[in-house]
Amino acid sequence: MHLSEILKPGAVRSLAQVTSKKRLFQELSELAQSEYGLNASEVLDALQERESLGxxxxxxxxxxxxxxxxxxxxxxxxxxxxxxPLDFDAVDRQPVDLIFALLAPESSGVDHLKALALVSRTLRDADLRSKLRANDDPTALHAVLSAAQGIKAA
Known part of the structure; x- marks a missing residue:
């Protein structure tokens, strides 16, 4: 699995300011609707429900x-x-500015976990994070993420 297989070029955005986690989830939900044809309110509910767990x-x-x-x-x-950056209750208490959301089928056991592991490993790379922070063009951001596809999931 590669990031380019799960991330459409149109599903990448750079936003000037988001004022809350709820507003961020609304942006993600609207993006999921426009790029993947998903119901924005269902995506919003699912993201908020998962976030309520931690x-x-x-x-x-x-x-x-x-x-x-x-x-x-x-x-x-x-x-x-x-x-x-937005306060996100992150484990290191630092605000977040790079958000990679994953949406998976209800029945996708191992694929969801593989995708999560892939994204997590990829975004642990300090050089990659620096490149993402240095770009605000969605096309360039997608190219940076797609170029990282050599990092394989387990």
Missing amino acids: PTGVGQGVALPHARLHGLDQVVGLFIRLEK
């Missing part, structure tokens, strides 16, 4: 919100780069 801010300014959804047939990704 924050998905993994540290180093990165958050990996994820959820399972009825009606999906494969894992899909959404990426948002924030110009102004």
Whole structure:
């Protein structure tokens, strides 16, 4: 599995400012609707429900919100780069500015976990995070993420 297989070029955004985690999830939900044809309110509910179990801010300014959804047939990704970091209750208590959301079918056991591991490993790379933070063009952001596809999931 490669990031380019789960992340469409149109599912990448750079946003100037998001004022809350809820607003970020709304942006992700609208992006999921426009790029993948998903119901925005269902995506929003699923992301918020998963986040209520524990924050998905993994540290180093990165958050990996994820959820399972009825009606999906494969894992899909959404990426948002924030110009102004957002408090996300991350494990290191640092605000986040790089958000890679994963949406998976309800029945996708191992594929969801493989995708989550792939994204997590990829975004642990300090050089990659620096490149993402240095770009605000969605096309360039997608290219940086797609170029990282040599990092394989388990």
